[in-house]
Amino acid sequence: xxxxxxxxxxxxxxxxxxxxxxxxxxxxxxxxxxxxxxxxxxxxxxxxxxxxxxxxxxxxxxxxxxxxxxxxxxxxxxxxxxxxxxxxxxxxxxxxxxxxxxxxxxxxxxxxxxxxxxxxxxxxxxxxxxxxxxxxxxxxxxxxxxxxxxxxxxxxxxxxxxxxxxxxxxxxxxxxxxxxxxxxxxxxxxxxxxxxxxxxxxxxxxxxxxxxxxxxxxxxxxx
Amino acid sequence: xxxxxxxxxxxxxxxxxxxxxxxxxxxxxxxxxxxxxxxxxxxxxxxxxxxxxxxxxxxxxxxxxxxxxxxxxxxxxxxxxxxxxxxxxxxxxxxxxxxxxxxxxxxxxxxxxxxx
Numbered sequence: 001x002x003x004x005x006x007x008x009x010x011x012x013x014x015x016x017x018x019x020x021x022x023x024x025x026x027x028x029x030x031x032x033x034x035x036x037x038x039x040x041x042x043x044x045x046x047x048x049x050x051x052x053x054x055x056x057x058x059x060x061x062x063x064x065x066x067x068x069x070x071x072x073x074x075x076x077x078x079x080x081x082x083x084x085x086x087x088x089x090x091x092x093x094x095x096x097x098x099x100x101x102x103x104x105x106x107x108x109x110x111x112x113x114x115x116x117x118x119x120x121x122x123x124x125x126x127x128x129x130x131x132x133x134x135x136x137x138x139x140x141x142x143x144x145x146x147x148x149x150x151x152x153x154x155x156x157x158x159x160x161x162x163x164x165x166x167x168x169x170x171x172x173x174x175x176x177x178x179x180x181x182x183x184x185x186x187x188x189x190x191x192x193x194x195x196x197x198x199x200x201x202x203x204x205x206x207x208x209x210x211x212x213x214x215x216x217x218x219x220x221x222x223x
Numbered sequence: 224x225x226x227x228x229x230x231x232x233x234x235x236x237x238x239x240x241x242x243x244x245x246x247x248x249x250x251x252x253x254x255x256x257x258x259x260x261x262x263x264x265x266x267x268x269x270x271x272x273x274x275x276x277x278x279x280x281x282x283x284x285x286x287x288x289x290x291x292x293x294x295x296x297x298x299x300x301x302x303x304x305x306x307x308x309x310x311x312x313x314x315x316x317x318x319x320x321x322x323x324x325x326x327x328x329x330x331x332x333x334x335x336x337x338x339x
Contacts, residue, residue: 007224014224018232025236025259029243034251041255048236048262052301055229055273060265060301067305072258072312079251079316083323091248093331099245103238110234114227125276129286134294167273168294175299178292183299190306197310204317 014054021047032091035080042073059172134168229270237263250322250329254315261308265301272297 024044031037045068052061093099125131168174179187236259243256272295279290319329326333 011224014228018228021262022232022235022239025239028252028255028259029239029246034249037252037255041258044259045262048266051229051232051266052269054224055266055269057269057273057298057301060269060298060305063302063305067309068258068262072309075312075316076251076255079319082320083251083329091330092246093248096246099242102245103242106241107234107238110237111231114230114234119226120275120281122274122276125280127280127283127286130280130291133286133291134280171295171298174292175295175302177288178295178299179302182289182292183303186303190303194306194310197314201313201317204314204321 010054014051017047017050017054020044021051035077038073038076038080041076042069045069045073056167056169057171059175226270226274229274230267233263233267233270235263236260236266239263248330248332250319250331253331254312254319257315258308258312261304265304268297268300268304270297272300 021044024040024047027040028037028044031040045064049061049064049069052058052064122134125134240256240258240260240263243259244253247253247256277290277294277296279293280286284290322333323329
């Protein structure tokens with residue numbers, strides 16, 4: 001299959017995944033039935049996950065499907081089922097027209113910026129070691145952190161590099177190393193944050209009668 | 224598929240989420256729309272990582288492993304944002320439940336009084 005065909009297929013897949021994401025997102029923000037909105041939200045998250053795979057961010061795509069589609073969507077569905085107030089549905093608020101205007105303005109500003117910025121491209125990477133590491137994954141770390149190409153890619157694949165727009169082939173292992181080296185502190189702090197939100201959630205969810213009882217007990221003890 | 228196209232999709236998802244946050248009364252739908260906005264931002268970060276070269280790879284210095292890994296900064300950002308969003312969703316729903324127990328309602332207009 002030629003490079004042209006691959007890039008055309010990628011483009012088709014990209015627009016299909018985008019249409020899926022945005023279509024489900026539109027259902028989420030317009031649907032009155034909250035449960036249907038929750039299901040559409042799962043579809044939208046799945047579309048975003050597919051977009052990550054198309055953008056060659058495999059690990060982020062897997063995390064997206066595990067965390068968003070697998071966990072947050074289920075959390076939403078449980079929330080909808082626990083709260084019996086769905087009969088009235090999700091009514092639109094008075095700020096609807098203002099919200100639409102603001103959303104259109106945000107979209108216009110972001111789209112204008114995207115199309116009027118002179119983005120640098122992957123072609124500007126000229127170092128052969130960097131190109132090989134990004135597009136072939138065949139590099140070796142030698143003495144003093146110097147990198148050398150182990151298996152030299154054939155000459156013709158230089159064109160593939162440019163056509164592929166500098167895709168990072170071995171992103172998952174590099175991401176793992178990155179998380180425990182450059183971003184070690186942030187990684188630990190994220191763990192702390194998750195524990196804190198877990199404990200905070202449990203504190204908020206405690207039964208109020210139980211708390212009143214304990215307050216009465218302490219009050220009685222002091223009297 | 225160019226970076227402009229991906230940014231367009233990201234902007235559209237963010238704008239849809241912003242509209243949902245403002246235009247809905249139910250707190251649950253507002254939180255769903257917030258998650259959509261998170262996703263729009265993360266798509267932009269991953270797209271930057273995919274299409275624009277890392278500065279360390281264009282400086283002309285000898286390429287190091289750190290420089291290669293710096294091409295993945297957008298992915299790292301995406302993972303951290305996902306983790307923060309997961310914690311935020313859990314806390315937000317705990318708050319919604321607490322409010323529902325106190326006021327028997329999940330509508331934003333009834334949330335003016337958060338005191339017990």
